[in-house]
Amino acid sequence: MTKPGGTSLDSELTAAPSLAEGEPTSKPLPTPEPAPTSKPALTSARATWRRKALRLLVIVACTYLAVSVAIYFLQSHLIYFPSRHVEFTPKDVGMEFEALQVTASDGVSIAGWHVPCESSKGTVLFFHGNAGNLGDVLLDVQEWHRLEYAVVAVDYRGFGDSEGVPTETGVYEDAEAAWRYAVSQRDRSQREGFRQNNSQRDNSERDGSERNGSELDGSELDGSELDGSERSSSERDAKARRLIYHGRSLGGAVAIELARRHPPAALIVESTFTSLPDVGQAHYPLLPVRWLARHRYDSVSKVGELSCPKLFLHGRADTLIPISMGEQLFASAAEPKQLIRTGGDHTDGGMLYDSAVKLAVVRWLEAAIAP
Numbered sequence: 001m002t003k004p005g006g007t008s009l010d011s012e013l014t015a016a017p018s019l020a021e022g023e024p025t026s027k028p029l030p031t032p033e034p035a036p037t038s039k040p041a042l043t044s045a046r047a048t049w050r051r052k053a054l055r056l057l058v059i060v061a062c063t064y065l066a067v068s069v070a071i072y073f074l075q076s077h078l079i080y081f082p083s084r085h086v087e088f089t090p091k092d093v094g095m096e097f098e099a100l101q102v103t104a105s106d107g108v109s110i111a112g113w114h115v116p117c118e119s120s121k122g123t124v125l126f127f128h129g130n131a132g133n134l135g136d137v138l139l140d141v142q143e144w145h146r147l148e149y150a151v152v153a154v155d156y157r158g159f160g161d162s163e164g165v166p167t168e169t170g171v172y173e174d175a176e177a178a179w180r181y182a183v184s185q186r187d188r189s190q191r192e193g194f195r196q197n198n199s200q201r202d203n204s205e206r207d208g209s210e211r212n213g214s215e216l217d218g219s220e221l222d223g224s225e226l227d228g229s230e231r232s233s234s235e236r237d238a239k240a241r242r243l244i245y246h247g248r249s250l251g252g253a254v255a256i257e258l259a260r261r262h263p264p265a266a267l268i269v270e271s272t273f274t275s276l277p278d279v280g281q282a283h284y285p286l287l288p289v290r291w292l293a294r295h296r297y298d299s300v301s302k303v304g305e306l307s308c309p310k311l312f313l314h315g316r317a318d319t320l321i322p323i324s325m326g327e328q329l330f331a332s333a334a335e336p337k338q339l340i341r342t343g344g345d346h347t348d349g350g351m352l353y354d355s356a357v358k359l360a361v362v363r364w365l366e367a368a369i370a371p
Helices: 009-015 039-079 134-146 168-209 223-240 250-261 276-283 323-332 355-368
Strands: 098-103 109-115 123-127 150-154 243-248 266-270 310-315 337-342
Touching: 098 150, 098 168, 109 134, 109 168, 123 134, 123 168, 123 250, 134 150, 134 243, 150 168, 168 243, 168 250, 243 250, 250 266, 266 355, 276 323, 310 323, 310 355, 323 337, 337 355
Parallel strands: 123 150, 123 243, 243 266, 266 310, 310 337
Antiparallel strands: 098 109, 109 150
16 A cells, blocks of 8 residues: 555555564553742742841941940030020129139139129029030029029130030039139138128227226126127138039039038939930930949939038929939938929929929028028
8 A cells, every 4th residue: 555645555565663572552651740849939038037137136236336436425515504605694683793704723714703693691503414505504693692602603614705615523623613612701701790890890999998997897898798799700700611512404513523622511302313325324224324424423422421411402304414313312312412303304303393302402402501
């Protein structure tokens, strides 16, 4: 049989190879390759995640380190906020005053005020906080003057008209310069009082020499009256020589340090912290502030050494320096001491909070400095 196209079917059958006996009639099917699993994909995802996590960790660590370094080197700018322009002076509220320029031990010129007071009960050295300048505490100065106390107050270096840049050591020296000035004024008043007493005694002796013997024996010039006059004058001089330190916030730490060096008749601190690192740690709990702090103002370790009468005032609403710090500072202080809790915040939680607090301060101070 011939296929179309001229090819013989028999010849094709003859040409086809014969199958050997026992040989399979068809070739085995190829074994299918196993389907790929998802393990390589999972391994790749985990590696990517680890790289991202490591990258994030490096970024966080570098940021943390950068912030810590910035805090260490720039912390002065986070602590002191001075204002150069003194907007108000005692003259603006009708008080006579002397503008001071005292020199600290390192030669820095420090500006301040001396507000004298006739028949003074003493002199208040007032130390303001870490911001502004003396113009911001004019109401405090005015109140002390109304209570018949002279006031000496200074602007720390870098504040107001004072030269220099604020540092912890420098601020302490500024307070020391204010103390030296106050003592010089106290001693001058004492010398003037002695001269006045001697002059009065000389006048009395001259007047007496012009009288006859019977007049000299009169009761109007007996010894008790002369002794009383001298004693009264001596008591006035003793009152005028009293130094009271009053510090607010950072100024409280300054007053405590000055009280260590030169004990006052009484110490008043308001809205004051235990130490500056404690304040920083409270506001930045995730940073190692205590290790980084170069300005420490460690009042809590000093206040226990002070034997003078101490009054602490703190506002319950103080969010900058929590009242718990004021309570801890009070607890660390030695007797005699007293704590007054007010309803104010950081700026108004002290003596000027209200009339009741003011009266309590006056009564405490009168008892504290009584002979």
